[in-house]
Amino acid sequence: MAELRWNPLINDWVMIASNRQNRPQMPKDWCPFCPSGGKVPDYDVYEYDNDFPALSQNPPQPDDVANDFFKVAPSYGKCEVILYSPEHTKTLKELPQAHVEKLVDLWCERFELMKADEKIKFVFIFENRGDVVGVTMPHPHGQIYGYSFIPKKLQLEDAAYRASVEEKGKCLCCDMLEHEVADGRRVIFENDSFTVFLPFFCEYPYGIYIMAKRHVQYISELDKKERADLADIVRKSAGTLDSLFGYNFPYMMCMYNAPVNSGDVSHHHFHIAFYPPMRSAEKQKFNASSETGAWAHCNPTAPEATSIELREAYKRFMESENK
Numbered sequence: 574m575a576e577l578r579w580n581p582l583i584n585d586w587v588m589i590a591s592n593r594q595n596r597p598q599m600p601k602d603w604c605p606f607c608p609s610g611g612k613v614p615d616y617d618v619y620e621y622d623n624d625f626p627a628l629s630q631n632p633p634q635p636d637d638v639a640n641d642f643f644k645v646a647p648s649y650g651k652c653e654v655i656l657y658s659p660e661h662t663k664t665l666k667e668l669p670q671a672h673v674e675k676l677v678d679l680w681c682e683r684f685e686l687m688k689a690d691e692k693i694k695f696v697f698i699f700e701n702r703g704d705v706v707g708v709t710m711p712h713p714h715g716q717i718y719g720y721s722f723i724p725k726k727l728q729l730e731d732a733a734y735r736a737s738v739e740e741k742g743k744c745l746c747c748d749m750l751e752h753e754v755a756d757g758r759r760v761i762f763e764n765d766s767f768t769v770f771l772p773f774f775c776e777y778p779y780g781i782y783i784m785a786k787r788h789v790q791y792i793s794e795l796d797k798k799e800r801a802d803l804a805d806i807v808r809k810s811a812g813t814l815d816s817l818f819g820y821n822f823p824y825m826m827c828m829y830n831a832p833v834n835s836g837d838v839s840h841h842h843f844h845i846a847f848y849p850p851m852r853s854a855e856k857q858k859f860n861a862s863s864e865t866g867a868w869a870h871c872n873p874t875a876p877e878a879t880s881i882e883l884r885e886a887y888k889r890f891m892e893s894e895n896k
Contacts, residue, residue: 575627576635579644585725588648590627606712608659617672618679619656626652628718630690651687651719655679658713664821665713666812673804681793681800687719688833695720695727695832698792703823705850705857723832731832734840746842750784759880761813762887766802769810771880776870778852778879779817781810783845790831790841809890810847816886818854
């Protein structure tokens, strides 16, 4: 079964994908993403179609469960795996700058290819890292989903972006970045093209944002220098999180591009958010009833305090880089 079902309580689609329920935990002595496993060629970075997709460009017919109240739709879309490296245990921070630049170019290439499908309305590049967030494959990789609809959270953000332009004549993210930089307490580090900060309203103790300094809608609109700077900032952001407590820190990394094939999106601003599910070295931050049932998040730490920890972690990472 793979279909979309309509949730009338929040006017949003839910992906039903029972084909993913029994996807295997990979054996420790074999990996399909290693060239030696026989499923992929030799590569530096590589796109691999998901073996257990929630969305497909040739979706099956939905089950016969709809009526005048319950609505279903085909699970149209695309699910890709992006392999970061042929080396099974490498992490983002361990990859050379030139290698991560190839990864950024692949993200841009795949984004444009998904965007070319007019049925796709939102392209979501992301990485789940660590057992804590349900990763079944330890090989370094991320994913890209192409949705045939704009998910509810992105609809809400779109409305906020539009309102900012209409009310203030200014991009909401540009405005936010200007205020974060002026305040300074939550800024972690920056390069020529991007700023890393812990937002004033962050929901997770170590939930850093990467914000483009130039107002662009899509990752693929970044020029050559900006793409190199994105590789630099993503790599150092992952290294900073790993340096917090001296181990590979679990996280969800989500890239927010504007919707595609959806009219005017000039009010959107490309950025990346990390959602690390730990509130200390050993304690997990659970999204419990308030967060899940009401979307009412509670951060158990003050962003101004955890920003100090993150700046110290960045300093340690850079010192280790220069040894």
